[in-house]
Amino acid sequence: MNLREFNRIVRQTLFLPVLLLLVLAGFIIWQISRSSAELRWIDHSDDVMEQTIRLEKLVLDQETGLRGYQLTGDNSMLAPYKAATAPIGKQFTTLRDLVADNPTQMSHLANVRDRYQIWLGFAQGVLNKDPTVVNDPRLNQHGKELMDSLRDAVNAMLQTEGHIRRERANAALSIERRELAAVLVSSLLVGLLLAIFTRSRLRRVSTTYDAALEELTNKAQEIYERRQWFQTTLESIGDAVIACDKDGNIEFVNAIAQELTGWTASEALGRPLNEVFHIINEETRQVAENPVDKVRRLQMVVGLANHTALISRQGKEYIIDDSAAPIRAEDGEMRGIVLVFRDVTEARRSEAALIAAEKLAVAGRLAASIAHEIHNPLDSVANLHFLLENETDPMKRKEYLRMAQQELSRTMQISRTLLSLYREPKAPIPVDLKDLAEGVLLLLERSVAQQGITIERQFKEPCIVEGFPAELRQVFTNVFLNALDAAGKGGRIRIRIEPVAAAELRSAGGLVEVADSGPGISEQVTGNLFQPFFTTKGENGTGLGLWVSNGIVLKHGGSIRIANNDDGDLRGACVRVYLPTRTMANSSTRTTAHVDQGTGIRN
């Protein structure tokens, strides 16, 4: 049952009884008016009888006056006779008006009037006679007979009216009885009807109400259970979760969030987020932007800036990784903000250690080369020194010194290149990828030569991008070493470096492509190439090279793609490193290797 139906029923239950009672009232009023009409007719009969009796009394007054006059001959005795004359006329008119509706009574009245006229004619005759002779027994007898006849007529009229009255009284009585019965029956009927109707309506409403109540109870239970479920799920999540309303006041804090912020749920609830979630930039120690403000401003999911540290209530500092997202209602309106973060202090430390380890591993791999590169010229210089000691020919001495100079400058160059692997400027600087590649190749020259690998250089023009040279050198060393390992003895490597124009999804930059003649990469391997500790080199690899390289390149806003080369004569793996001309890296961005499958390999 919906609300409209419910309202309809309520209206029915209210208005129908009122309507029925109104009808009943109307019916009773009609019955009463009918019965009062009957009663009026009884009153009418009473009126007729009363007026008739008054007429008779007036006529008797006249007769009494006439009789007095007849006995005494005294004119004064005629006073009642005369006084009644005028009222008698009026009384006749009144009576005629009263019985005009009844022909029987009209004829009775006419009869009375006729007899009265006759008696009046007799009375007139008496009055016209000599007063001394009026007291005559015969005359008296005649007068008496006339009066008796008049009385009979009056009585007949009275009797008729009495009869009518009785009939009317009987009719009124029976009508009253009928009315009473009708009122009783109709009242009972209406009452019964109302009872049945109201009962059915109420039952309907009550059933619906019960059903609605049950439904509501079920729904409430369901909502409660779902709420509990969500609550438990959020509580159990391994990451810290804080939810705020749209004004940034905390509505929910899970266990991990309580642990990290140092605020218990009961203390934190209702408080503004930045009071509980106190974040700073780890390096500058400046207060970081409140994620709620950021989400409200950008109306989208945001991640925290790098180097964000959370200061707990107790002053403990955690490096955190987090994201904040708007909570939207069905209409798209922002209702709140949910913040998810985790303590990455340990992870960051491990990552930093791994990155350092990989740097050392690269150095280790280069050690043989470097030892060779440095010891060779050193050996030559030592030999030259020996020769110089024992040489007196100035021409030869000069020649030896020149050679020594040559070997020393080579040592210097190698040492510089080696150092540049580790020395880093504070801010990104323009780097010529060609020079960078040459520097790395110089360090690898020995390995290349020893394994008899041919390197084809397809780069002439400088290709300048912004970046951190030491980090990029590490990337190139890694990529080149991988290519050397893959190519193997007598293999070939082609290195191509060229500027690339801006395309749909990337800005202008430089592309370094390294293709080798090795066996290529298998499909099983492709998904894992950028994972830490993944290596195909067994004991000889740390499994960190591409992971770190990928991190460095991503930091610079570039990408690394590895695929099998499908063109040309080099059928091995082909690594393409793209670096944008304007780097996104800055001195505060950490070289963190994000492992993101999306930037992995397309094969």
Place this chain on the structure above:
Amino acid sequence: MEAVTGPLILCIDDEALGLQIRKAVLEREGYRVLTALDGSSGLNLFAGEPVEGVILDYFMPGMDGGQVAVAMRRQRPEVPILLLSAYVNLPQDVVTMVDFTVLKGEGPTELLSKVRSMLQPRQGPGAAP
């Protein structure tokens, strides 16, 4: 030069300048020196010339010192070989196979003393071919 009659040493190294300087040092000590810039040309010389000792670089493109030493041992196992290397950690089997090893950078005195020791038995009476 007065050294034209000294023992004939074959010197193999891919470092041209270093090789040239080493040759000058050895010649100064009275040795006759043949040079080769890689393993295979060195082996050719070794096969064709009455070489009395070999100074062999280990780390070379193409054949490395170890491979060259194996080939030489197969041909004339009596010829002493001195393995020269910038490598600190030479493979153990290679070290045991050759007569002497000298680390590059140890200096000419060390090299010359090892060369002398290497050639000593050959200079003894009855040992010369």
